[in-house]
Amino acid sequence: GDSVTQMEGPVTLSEEACLTINCTYTATGYPSLFWYVQYPGEGLQLLLKATKADDKGSNKGFEATYRKETTSFHLEKGSVQVSDSAVYFCALNNNNDMRFGAGTRLTVKP
């Protein structure tokens, strides 16, 4: 079946550092890809999405590009802030079979 594998955490960075969280997927067909963010005590919120190959999703300084040739959707941000501290989930939706990675906890220190 379809699956998502993402970089294990936790990840700890200093403010203004660069962030990359790796995500690869296995799927048949043409899934849509997503990054979600979860803050403590809250549900998952959509951060960005891409629906086809070579699409770039972006939001709040975060970016990810749908790479079909490498089956990847890595999350990047050039300069992280303390407020970015959260758990990040990579996900795919393939005909409503929605799969999530294990999540990566990011802590940004001042």
Add this chain to the structure above:
Amino acid sequence: DAGVIQSPRHEVTEMGQEVTLRCKPISGHNSLFWYRQTMMRGLELLIYFNNNVPIDDSGMPEDRFSAKMPNASFSTLKIQPSEPRDSAVYFCASNIGLNTEAFFGQGTRLTVV
């Protein structure tokens, strides 16, 4: 729209009791998902409905778990009898169509003592 609404936010119950979790999806969304989140197992899909019909319930742990969607605006997840290992955060999510993003509720934190 108020988003996906779940109730209760927190539930503490004794082992053996029946627990019912409730979800109201976003109006106009035709798919609804129930997930369970634990530290050990991460986010697990329990069941999803399309147009109120259960499509995939392969993630439901065992017969103690059941889910219903009597209409487009309401779903329940029931555990009977509950056990301590059922303690987790249960999320409901909905989306508008195939391959689209799912919108999550705030979750119900269930503690079975």
